[in-house]
Amino acid sequence: MFGYIYKRTSHAIEVLLIVSIITFAVLQWIPGDAAQLILGAEATPEKVAALRTAMGLDRPWYIQYWDWLKGLFQLDLGRSYLFGQEVVTLIQQRLPVTMSLAAFSMILASVTAIILGSMAAIKKNTTVDYISTSLMQLGSSVPAFWLGMLFIVYFGLELKWFPVAGYVSPDHGLGPYLHSIALPSIVLAIGEVGMLLRTVRTSMLDSLSQDFMDMAKAKGLASSTMYLKYALRSAMIAPINVMGLQFAKMVGGTVVVESVFGLPGVGRLVLVAVEQRDIFLFQGLVMFITMLVILISLLVDIAVMFINPRIRIEMQGE
């Protein structure tokens, strides 16, 4: 059991190192000099050179990389010159927005996917199956930014059910907070649910064909017990993995939706960093989000190991 955890963790650290190398290398490639960008075009070469020295940009790349990497492990993501603040502080201010979005849309998407996916599997090759899979195919083909615009016009402007844009923090009451986050969460969920539904359906089909289902049927169990207690429980392992990964990736994937709904989240910050060419901010953001993705998928894998009796027993047997 510890062997598995050790192996999985060291793989995560390896991937993290590679990600840091890719990020560092790609962003080194950016044309133009960070010091020049900060000071503007009219700065004298002496001033630029002085700032370069102060920022440590005149050192060889491998020393710069090493320093940056050491900082990462202490959660020092660097400093944004655009905001004049630590990247960690900037993220802290915006993370609640993005996390709320990711969490709500994941809950919505998971519930829908589990219900529709298991129904599609139980009623395989019937109209229910075709309708739910076709709807999902349609859902994952519609771009989130367009769906967001349509929802704003219809649910925000026509029906006035939801605010058109903006974010209300939970400090101002739970109701207004949920109200402001509902529409963007639904839009995100529609994009995510397709992939999840497929996973639930496939894995449910697989567990329906297992011997224990014949056993349950032979025992004369009620079909609700049979499906909920036996099939669904054993079918949830693969979808939980996918959910964890999708949740983690959503933290970086909310850029478009945050931009449509004018939400002040991490995604907006990423966009600002690219537009304003704030390399340090962008580097910090990319590393933060990717570290989160790797960490969450590691935790999910370990959690699944504990949940899944088959793996657990195999491990004890070792």
Added chain:
Amino acid sequence: MAANRRRIQERFQLIGGSVLTALVVLLCLLSFVWVPHDPNAMQLSMRFIGPGENPQFILGTDYFGRDILSRIIYGSRSILLVCVLAVTAGSVIGSLLGAIAGIVKKGPISGLIMRSIDGLMAFPGILLAMMMVAAVGKGREGAIVAISVFMIPPFARLVYSLILDSENSLFIKAARSYNISKTRLLRKHYLPLLLPRLITLFTACIGSAIMIETSLSFLGLGIQPPNASWGLMLNEARQHFLQFPYLAMAPGIAIALSVLGFNLLGDGLNDALSRRRS
């Protein structure tokens, strides 16, 4: 009965996908032959004509008085160009990397390649694309590089796992026993095995490439104004779509239908292929 229904669904996917894909390709070809108006010609006296209000402008005009239909037709050209080029580049690089890793199998090179692929896959989708755009610069080239990097992992993984899977099959063992060169082994024995799967993946990847390209253009990082691109049209519509929702309709439908088309075609091909194998 059930198998029959499966066949019907598969056929529906294949036909629906082919029709939609063909439409996008036809639209693109049409842009070389005929467009109703110059897509970039601004006529400020003709601003905000709604769809159907003026027979000259079937889908209406935008903020600058440009004809929306012409811009949609032109947009199909830029989107297909970017996506096909990018996925081609990504699939070639990815397949080569996967093939090298699969053939060498053990050793540092294979490990390095597959770990790098894992690393690339750890980036959330749009973030990797945005990073490449930051490095290469906004615009068409940036979008092509961004999407092609994004497409490397799926191809590398597919080729790698297929090579490892079929390693123990008789025809590969036989070929190896002749001591043929590795490139010949790849070209003559693995390629016919891989090709159908690669084509399927390629089709499905065009769908996701369209999604990324339009997202980038929507964020203002892809194709730059005044060029016509569907994502950019939606971006430009943002300032006025609350008063004129029709501005967002045509480009959005165009994106959704073309993504759906390539996805359906990819799924249909995949199902047909796996049925033939089993």
